[in-house]
Amino acid sequence: MNSPANITDPLVLFMPSGKRGRFPVGTPVLDAARQLGVYVESVCGGRATCGRCQIEVQEGNFAKHKIVSSNEHISAKGPKEERYERVRGLPEGRRLSCSATIQGDLVIDVPQDTVINAQVVRKAAVDRHIERNPAIQLCYVEVDEPDMHKPLGDLDRLKAMLEKDWGWKDLLIAPHLIPQVQGILRKGNWGVTAAIHRDTDSSRPFIIGLWPDLKNEAYGIACDIGSTTIAMHLVSLLSGRIVASSGTSNPQIRFGEDLMSRVSYVMMNPDGREAMTKAVREAVNTLIGKVCEEGGVDRHDILDSVFVANPIMHHLFLGIDPTELGQAPFALAVSGALQYWAHDIDIEINLGGRVYLLPCIAGHVGADAAGATLSEGPYRQDKMMLLVDVGTNAEIVLGNNKRVVAASSPTGPAFEGAEISSGQRAAPGAIERVRIDPETLEPKYRVIGVDKWSDEEGFEEDAKATGVTGICGSAIIEVVAEMYLSGVISEDGVVDGSLAERSTRIIQNGRTFSYLLRDGEPRITVTQNDVRAIQLAKAALYAGVKLLMEKQGVETVDTIRFAGAFGSFIDPKYAMVLGLIPDCDLSEVKAVGNAAGTGALMALLNRGHRREIEKEVGRIEKIETALEPNFQQLFIDAMALPNKVDPFPKLAEQVKLPPRKVLAEETTGDGAPRRRSREERAARRRG
């Protein structure tokens, strides 16, 4: 089997990995894959009973590879494979690679989902190909019966067979299994399936689960613990199939809406930390129950889990006091990746189940940002990629394969609809899209739960069910951007009170003016203060981005990724009109959904991704915005729409930006923009 390959031996190419090699005629396809380091699952160890090692022959002349591949170049089904096909069924074209042998040149496709009778795959936010190499492997063995002449213990004979059949050396075992081994071996009549956990190569492999007979499925969860929402995928570790995805509110909200109020709660209440830790762990356990129910999976079949979270959630989840994160120097108690037994932190999955946490990048750039970075991979490509996760704290990563820098910026909760007079969470009845006619200043809008635009016939009828209750985060961006584009506000964000003369939409509130978006119950307006709140938030984010661009020495970015729920709903065009993000080709601005969760999923399905992000996080340069002397100036410049000093040429190609209009604001509130003449600005740009 391991005889040296000859130049006349058949050439075998595995897809999608592209790995190739020559193997003697008669080599099982599974062995060839293993020798090339192509990951093909197998639980039964070549007994043709688990069906996990399925492959397909791609027929045809692959000129580029100089391979003519044909089903005639693979052995006919033998008795074992035929038995499997008869008993369990084998889809058309599929073969068991442990039994099928190489007879000639082949192009072999390793399908992603080798589950027969697969349930309908839920189309989640994740549709990428994640190469599998999980930290958990199921290994079926047939253990020698006890022998008085060689009185090795049951566990010791199990270990010996796992070494002999599967190459596991120096195995450890989860302590709770020690008393169970003898019973399980006898129940399985000496045939058992062991779950082996091996994460880092420098750690000894662990037997973490043991079942009588063939155990042919194991699951994992990937979880993003957000301040507001906890999101989870339940996935088969053997096929990579996502079985269920779900989310739940973070119950810590009852201790404080935003992160800092939760830190305060810990500081003020002696048992505050403990209560919040308990709350989030219970929510995670409840969510595990939910995805298990959706997927028809027993939670004890979950053997591995990966968590990401922002630093404060990360600490609270682990039972660590987050107080230090609330004040300079924002010291993380732990930044590196962590490994636990699930029961160490009260996570209710299999007793031998494991937990892996991605590393945190910095005091305000957490394991969630690391997950998003892993998912989007700025370090994997040439383009200068800006990755933004907008939340109460925006986490910002900028870089390419040469260098990656990261920072966080305190955007505050305005983008989530808080601090906005008519703001609300995204829910039926919330306005989610807004357009303003620059001539008439009349708005039209769409509401969640209603298909029609507000100016379409029958809208009011359709909207009766939900009502029109407020403005959600994405629409806040849109309405302020539209107010700017239609001239309702100036580049400095001042509502132009003089327009009240020609439109009833402009209404006076004391010394400032508001824009009336909807007259009704409730009355929905965008006030001067609302505009200011959005300006402050977007200026903070943009200033953070600019700092990183300065660190990178670039004037523009090539591509932008919006991570997080917020990013999924906002229109990149309006984000750019507002100057939330720097100028960029609009086709290069993409929302990537819960990229943090996708990164967790990648780390769950492939332990190589764990090493990858651990290494990258070590290399990422962290910028603390509070320590940067020019952050303040960048912030002030960014208060203007889109920006006081930075040009947006690519945006201007696609959107008609209004002529500049400078208005004096009646009140001189905090954050009032510092005025600078055009000349001044031009001079700075040249400098």
Added chain:
Amino acid sequence: MNSPANITDPLVLFMPSGKRGRFPVGTPVLDAARQLGVYVESVCGGRATCGRCQIEVQEGNFAKHKIVSSNEHISAKGPKEERYERVRGLPEGRRLSCSATIQGDLVIDVPQDTVINAQVVRKAAVDRHIERNPAIQLCYVEVDEPDMHKPLGDLDRLKAMLEKDWGWKDLLIAPHLIPQVQGILRKGNWGVTAAIHRDTDSSRPFIIGLWPDLKNEAYGIACDIGSTTIAMHLVSLLSGRIVASSGTSNPQIRFGEDLMSRVSYVMMNPDGREAMTKAVREAVNTLIGKVCEEGGVDRHDILDSVFVANPIMHHLFLGIDPTELGQAPFALAVSGALQYWAHDIDIEINLGGRVYLLPCIAGHVGADAAGATLSEGPYRQDKMMLLVDVGTNAEIVLGNNKRVVAASSPTGPAFEGAEISSGQRAAPGAIERVRIDPETLEPKYRVIGVDKWSDEEGFEEDAKATGVTGICGSAIIEVVAEMYLSGVISEDGVVDGSLAERSTRIIQNGRTFSYLLRDGEPRITVTQNDVRAIQLAKAALYAGVKLLMEKQGVETVDTIRFAGAFGSFIDPKYAMVLGLIPDCDLSEVKAVGNAAGTGALMALLNRGHRREIEKEVGRIEKIETALEPNFQQLFIDAMALPNKVDPFPKLAEQVKLPPRKVLAEETTGDGAPRRRSREERAARRRG
């Protein structure tokens, strides 16, 4: 410091290890020791604050080593060492090897006990030199403060410093410490002591404890869980000093006196296993409390523990059903060495404390026998050593550095005084020594708690306090041997009823006769059944020994070790007269006390001994007496005193054995010896 040594550099010899090397002038002695692999403790990492690295210069001309060693060849005390001496005190002649540097040729003594103000060392059964290399090391470090520009977490900076100062790479941390790290670092003002556990070289080192400032002491326990007694040493891991030794009854006795009745209890009672596991763990925890109180030690300062036990105790302690051990093939659930967190098995020491269990040798030859084997080390020497641990099951090991074989033999509880009409445990009032005058057949005896022999004046007066209540195990051996030597019983063990004519000590009970040891309240006799019980027990042991001798192809053994409490009290001469052990030079028969516990202690203080016994146990050949066809014949031959067929020439040189006397026994009970003529026996010996 690491510059290559020159031939003209000073020569330094470390004692007692004998390791030597040349080092440049100015090299700290501690560094020289480390480079040679000489284990010198140090907690503070060369800061001259822990005082653990003390050494002494041996002055004089060591001609054999060609070294003239003098205190002038070591540097004078510097300011740090002087400060330590002033504050903490330094015994005459002692130096801190971290501060003292090599100035010329030196012979350096590394004292075993480097504790200043040491408490009086309890003289335990252990007085051997155990070279220290514990699995736990205390390491003081000064951690960098948090830095916003390099936002590594507290734990991560701690790890980095442990790598930088102490060379620990790839550290893991006990999960319960993760939330504590930030507080401990701040409490110690960034100076902390970490306890690192590293047992096997292939395992990643673990941070298992963390304390603010310098933590300068850590303890371990070595425990032997016997069926009857649990024995424990509490020892300093830093100096090797035994702080306290104690024992307690095994509370499982309430479930059954002997092992097999405990197995029956498990089989009969659904919660039996759990109840016994709980009972033994509670007893261990109580005993920990006891040794801690004796030694003035906080149980949370215990960081490591080593346990030995016979297979059934081993399984019950670990929560494993021992039923399989009660029937062929006597399958151990686990035989190899095991590692736990102490809390995994409810052992109440430091939360990060560790547990190591020595491997079991076979179904009836447990981790206790492995401990005794480690302690006595038959495999470390040329002589053919017989190592016997007498209990309900005798564990027998025979071998030398070429080959070691082991077996167990079902001796039953007779040696412990059970099944003996007047038998009792060793306690005040129990007869412990017996002599019988061969002329008058009158006995004299000594009683535990009374100094005088029974024939000395004032004995009855002195014995009033305790009474004379029965015969303990060691005296059972002695009285039966003396009965044989005085002609009261024949070589076949029959009480000679004809002697009743000349002595009132021989009294008839129905169809057999007894020997009256003491007439009083209670009346203490040795009955025919008592003699039979001892014969059965000793025959089982001897037959097991003979089987191993046959496997080794030897007719005699060179040296004999009696392990266990029983072995400590019996007189080797009488054991040999009885034919309990084979013929041997009496000066080569030694009682070694709780050798199993000593082995546990060795494994506690030196992880190298763990690897040593793990390897040896793998090499020991196990003999299952029940499977050996000639065991039955060996057993029958061994019923006679000392033996039907084996000569005892060395014993005969020192003890006048009686002329052979063959008597017919009235009753024909089980185990009645098969008769064979002298000719038959001689023929067998020649054959």
